[in-house]
Amino acid sequence: MEKSILFYLLLAVPLATSFLAFGIKSRRLVEAVHFAGISIEAFLSLQMVQYVIREERLFALGDMLYADSLVAILLLIIGVVGFLNGFYSIGHMRYDISRGEIDEKEISSYYGFYHILLFTMVLCALSNNIAIMWVALEATTLGSAFLVGFYKHKASAEAAWKYVLICSVGLAFALYGTILTYSNAFAMVQDAHKAMLWTELIKMAPRLDQQVMKLAFVFILIGFGTKVGLVPMHTWLPDTYSESPSPVSALLSGVLMKCALFAIIKYYAIALQAIGKEFLETLLLIFGLVSVGVSAFFILVQKDIKRKLAYSSVEHVGIIATGLGVGGTFGVLGALLHAINHSVTKSLLFCTAGNVIVKYGTRDSQKIRGIFKVAPITAFLWTAGLLALVGSPPFNIFISEVVTVIAGIEAGHFWTMILFLVLLVVVFVAFFVLISETVVGSPPEDLPKGDVNWLTLLPIGILFVFMVALGLHLPSTLSQLLQRAVTIVLGGTI
Amino acid sequence: MVWYALGSILLPLLGSLVVLFLPEQQVKKTGQLFSFLAFLCGLALLVSFALTGESFSRELVAINGVTCYGITVDTLSVLTNFLVVLIGWLICIYSAGYMSPDNREHPICEGINRFYSLMLLFIGSMAGVVFSSTLLGLLFFFEITGICSWSLIGFYGDEKSRKSALWAIALTHSAALGLYVATAYLYVKTGSFSVTALGKLTEAEKTIAFIGILIACWGKSAQIPFHPWLPRAMVAPTPVSAYLHAASMVKVGVYIYARTVLAAGKVPEVIGQVGAIMAVITMIYGFIMYFPQQDMKRLLAYSTITQLSYIFLAISIFILGSQMAFKGGVAHIFNHAFGKSLFFLVAGALSYTTGTRKLLMFRGILKKMPVVGLGYIAASMAITGVPPFNGFFSKIMIIISGFEIGRHNLLILILTIITVIESVGSFIWFLKWMGTNVFGTPSETVATAGKPPLAIKFVLAFLIIMTLISQYIALALLS
Numbered sequence: 001m002e003k004s005i006l007f008y009l010l011l012a013v014p015l016a017t018s019f020l021a022f023g024i025k026s027r028r029l030v031e032a033v034h035f036a037g038i039s040i041e042a043f044l045s046l047q048m049v050q051y052v053i054r055e056e057r058l059f060a061l062g063d064m065l066y067a068d069s070l071v072a073i074l075l076l077i078i079g080v081v082g083f084l085n086g087f088y089s090i091g092h093m094r095y096d097i098s099r100g101e102i103d104e105k106e107i108s109s110y111y112g113f114y115h116i117l118l119f120t121m122v123l124c125a126l127s128n129n130i131a132i133m134w135v136a137l138e139a140t141t142l143g144s145a146f147l148v149g150f151y152k153h154k155a156s157a158e159a160a161w162k163y164v165l166i167c168s169v170g171l172a173f174a175l176y177g178t179i180l181t182y183s184n185a186f187a188m189v190q191d192a193h194k195a196m197l198w199t200e201l202i203k204m205a206p207r208l209d210q211q212v213m214k215l216a217f218v219f220i221l222i223g224f225g226t227k228v229g230l231v232p233m234h235t236w237l238p239d240t241y242s243e244s245p246s247p248v249s250a251l252l253s254g255v256l257m258k259c260a261l262f263a264i265i266k267y268y269a270i271a272l273q274a275i276g277k278e279f280l281e282t283l284l285l286i287f288g289l290v291s292v293g294v295s296a297f298f299i300l301v302q303k304d305i306k307r308k309l310a311y312s313s314v315e316h317v318g319i320i321a322t323g324l325g326v327g328g329t330f331g332v333l334g335a336l337l338h339a340i341n342h343s344v345t346k347s348l349l350f351c352t353a354g355n356v357i358v359k360y361g362t363r364d365s366q367k368i369r370g371i372f373k374v375a376p377i378t379a380f381l382w383t384a385g386l387l388a389l390v391g392s393p394p395f396n397i398f399i400s401e402v403v404t405v406i407a408g409i410e411a412g413h414f415w416t417m418i419l420f421l422v423l424l425v426v427v428f429v430a431f432f433v434l435i436s437e438t439v440v441g442s443p444p445e446d447l448p449k450g451d452v453n454w455l456t457l458l459p460i461g462i463l464f465v466f467m468v469a470l471g472l473h474l475p476s477t478l479s480q481l482l483q484r485a486v487t488i489v490l491g492g493t494i
Numbered sequence: 495m496v497w498y499a500l501g502s503i504l505l506p507l508l509g510s511l512v513v514l515f516l517p518e519q520q521v522k523k524t525g526q527l528f529s530f531l532a533f534l535c536g537l538a539l540l541v542s543f544a545l546t547g548e549s550f551s552r553e554l555v556a557i558n559g560v561t562c563y564g565i566t567v568d569t570l571s572v573l574t575n576f577l578v579v580l581i582g583w584l585i586c587i588y589s590a591g592y593m594s595p596d597n598r599e600h601p602i603c604e605g606i607n608r609f610y611s612l613m614l615l616f617i618g619s620m621a622g623v624v625f626s627s628t629l630l631g632l633l634f635f636f637e638i639t640g641i642c643s644w645s646l647i648g649f650y651g652d653e654k655s656r657k658s659a660l661w662a663i664a665l666t667h668s669a670a671l672g673l674y675v676a677t678a679y680l681y682v683k684t685g686s687f688s689v690t691a692l693g694k695l696t697e698a699e700k701t702i703a704f705i706g707i708l709i710a711c712w713g714k715s716a717q718i719p720f721h722p723w724l725p726r727a728m729v730a731p732t733p734v735s736a737y738l739h740a741a742s743m744v745k746v747g748v749y750i751y752a753r754t755v756l757a758a759g760k761v762p763e764v765i766g767q768v769g770a771i772m773a774v775i776t777m778i779y780g781f782i783m784y785f786p787q788q789d790m791k792r793l794l795a796y797s798t799i800t801q802l803s804y805i806f807l808a809i810s811i812f813i814l815g816s817q818m819a820f821k822g823g824v825a826h827i828f829n830h831a832f833g834k835s836l837f838f839l840v841a842g843a844l845s846y847t848t849g850t851r852k853l854l855m856f857r858g859i860l861k862k863m864p865v866v867g868l869g870y871i872a873a874s875m876a877i878t879g880v881p882p883f884n885g886f887f888s889k890i891m892i893i894i895s896g897f898e899i900g901r902h903n904l905l906i907l908i909l910t911i912i913t914v915i916e917s918v919g920s921f922i923w924f925l926k927w928m929g930t931n932v933f934g935t936p937s938e939t940v941a942t943a944g945k946p947p948l949a950i951k952f953v954l955a956f957l958i959i960m961t962l963i964s965q966y967i968a969l970a971l972l973s
Contacts, residue, residue, distance in 0.1 A: 429663075
């Protein structure tokens with residue numbers, strides 16, 4: 001296959017699927033189209049990852065689109081986790097229809113928006129042009145807002161409104177950052193096209209103006225940081241994640257958040273060479289630790305299981321920011337690995353939470369009791385997911401947390417790392433309380449026994465396999481990708 | 495021999511998966527089978543190690559040339575693994591009798607799959623801890639044993655047991671941070687996770703690493719200030735208390751301490767002094783707490799805390815220069831496991847047949863249930879250190895080495911004298927309860943007791959024999 005065609009296909013498939021989905025009225029047909037769309041997209045992204053492994057860097061459309069190992073990791077997340085969340089959507093939305101939560105006729109617009117979101121995320125990942133990347137990220141907000149408010153309750157409409165408003169304001173900050181970076185580069189090369197390209201920016205990074213880049217990075221961190229959910233810009237996040245349909249929460253937390261995160265990482269790479277490590281270290285460690293610290297206590301006191309998971313996303317973004325903050329090979333490696341691990345684990349948890357909610361009809365952790373007796377497989381996945389989330393072996397997050405701690409101690413942040421670990425213990429306890437409250441005990445009496453159907457359990461099961469596999473072993477392909485991505489971020493040549 | 499070691503780790507893990515998918519009637523048999531296979535591996539390893547006597551380490555999992563997990567076969571690991579798989583197997587047999595609807599204290603009708611699955615998972619991860627040649631491996635399995643312990647303490651699912659389970663996981667995990675830091679620190683300083691890399695650290699670096707390790711060990715072995723979880727954990731089903739909270743999981747702490755001290759070469763004396771002082775403080779605390787206890791299992795929990803302090807003391811004395819103390823400590827890990835699990839299983843047999851664990855309710859056990867009565871006598875003699883029972887042999891080694899070092903170290907001399915006083919005191923206290931409970935005419939509770947199942951009697955008899963002979967196995971391997 002011609003390589004640049006792959007770029008166009010990756011963008012065209014979700015877009016085309018989306019148009020198709022909007023046009024189809026039959027539920028079965030739209031589900032089939034949706035499934036075909038996400039399968040092809042997953043296949044294409046895996047194909048792209050293979051090319052990247054072989055050729056290291058690919059360009060298309062006059063260098064406007066590109067893919068290297070860093071992009072490939074994000075693409076892998078979008079393709080695979082996006083596929084599994086999409087797969088789960090089918091089973092879950094059928095339940096929503098049968099419960100009368102949504103009208104059967106509306107289902108085609110759900111899948112339509114799902115693929116628009118997918119398209120904007122892929123565009124964001126692939127674009128080499130920093131302005132287009134910004135536009136794509138802004139567009140993800142619009143695409144996902146409809147999904148967030150899909151239930152059309154008062155609460156979900158409010159959540160969607162809050163989401164659009166805060167994220168747009170945030171992204172306006174990111175626009176300043178983008179423009180500052182561009183003007184900084186333009187002053188140097190006098191070439192409007194080149195000054196927009198990330199691959200060019202990273203080359204000229206050491207020569208960029210320090211003061212301007214400092215300012216630009218602060219704007220970027222606040223702007224994209226809003227979308228990622230760093231404290232104190234996280235206020236939209238708990239509402240949005242808890243009011244969305246569960247597969248959407250999974251997609252937002254598992255995939256969309258990573259798009260914004262990788263945008264930050266791209267600027268981090270430029271800033272690292274332009275202004276050195278110290279400034280970034282202070283900034284990211286403060287944001288990271290504050291995010292972990294604040295969310296830890298919110299996790300403890302929330303009653304709504306999805307809000308707990310939402311705050312845990314804030315916490316994990318904090319962990320990633322801490323990893324980036326301490327920097328060095330291990331720091332960046334830990335951050336990237338953690339991004340992958342968090343995508344898998346959090347998607348699993350939001351999907352499982354979806355099943356729990358389908359079963360119990362509530363999100364209130366005080367009312368959910370005895371899942372083990374009602375739905376043993378769901379209970380197993382729920383427990384395993386929460387254990388993974390708090391960093392227990394043999395699951396994946398254990399590995400990336402250990403790598404982050406190693407990085408921190410290596411960088412000389414001994415006491416900071418102890419504080420970091422202590423904060424993680426608070427989260428640890430909070431989720432153990434949740435497990436022991438919800439999983440054991442006796443369920444409400446009128447609840448019918450049995451798991452939700454296999455259509456919803458299968459994608460979660462696949463995520464579970466990933467979660468365990470990544471905890472026990474790092475495949476050589478992935479480890480190669482990660483190593484190269486770390487080199488790219490740290491500014492070395494590959 | 496690598497395969498025997500791996501068998502001890504992997505067979506129970508496999509079994510843990512298998513029993514999840516079996517119908518409930520077959521779970522008990524399958525659980526026993528897998529634990530028995532693990533025991534055979536442990537036995538084969540013990541025999542072949544005794545014959546060849548070669549210690550070695552083998553690297554198993556490495557990422558980019560850094561060893562993440564490997565196994566070490568030496569006296570310490572072979573001996574500890576043997577007790578883990580042997581008692582694991584016995585507990586699986588015992589539980590088949592205990593976990594039944596006929597249980598008077600807690601009739602059990604469901605959750606057998608979960609119980610056996612967790613038990614087997616626990617046996618496997620214990621063996622994983624024991625053989626690990628890296629700090630990362632120790633940490634990995636340390637946390638898994640913690641999770642098993644948490645879910646088994648909360649097995650009954652009521653409010654109290656869930657709270658107790660939370661205490662256990664919160665305290666042991668908080669302590670585990672020490673091990674996280676030590677692991678990361680070791681890697682940063684030496685580029686390796688291997689336990690032997692501890693030897694490459696400088697004196698000051700060793701102090702930092704060992705403070706982390708000690709904190710984790712105190713947590714797992716329920717020493718001050720992390721002790722509150724162990725007495726609370728007694729709400730667990732008794733086979734769990736016997737196995738996890740007396741014989742094996744609480745030994746993870748002292749085991750890691752022993753393993754790291756052994757591998758690190760010369761350890762800073764300050765670690766030895768801190769270890770010894772904390773051990774004796776915990777010992778005194780545990781001893782004082784004997785007196786108000788009315789519940790048999792809680793009494794035993796405090797006794798476990800003090801006995802673990804003996805081992806901490808022994809390894810700390812080893813740091814200060816006594817080889818014999820190390821042997822005594824390791825032998826005590828081994829011997830105490832049999833004595834204390836026997837005692838717990840006696841308590842379990844009593845609560846199974848009578849429905850209570852209140853010490854004051856029992857009188858004349860020997861007459862009504864001879865095996866249980868004999869078990870009571872053997873267990874209390876073993877843990878208080880009366881010859882010819884096993885506890886005596888390891889305790890005396892620890893005390894002698896304490897006096898040996900104490901000749902030129904006033905601190906250790908004082909601590910050893912306190913230890914002797916504790917030893918005598920606990921002997922008297924257990925003798926008192928033994929006199930009250932075992933002999934005489936049966937009280938009403940005992941007289942109306944049901945019959946213990948054959949599985950329970952078999953395990954008790956087996957362990958009574960072990961309290962008489964385990965010291966010879968330990969000493970044969972250690973010399």
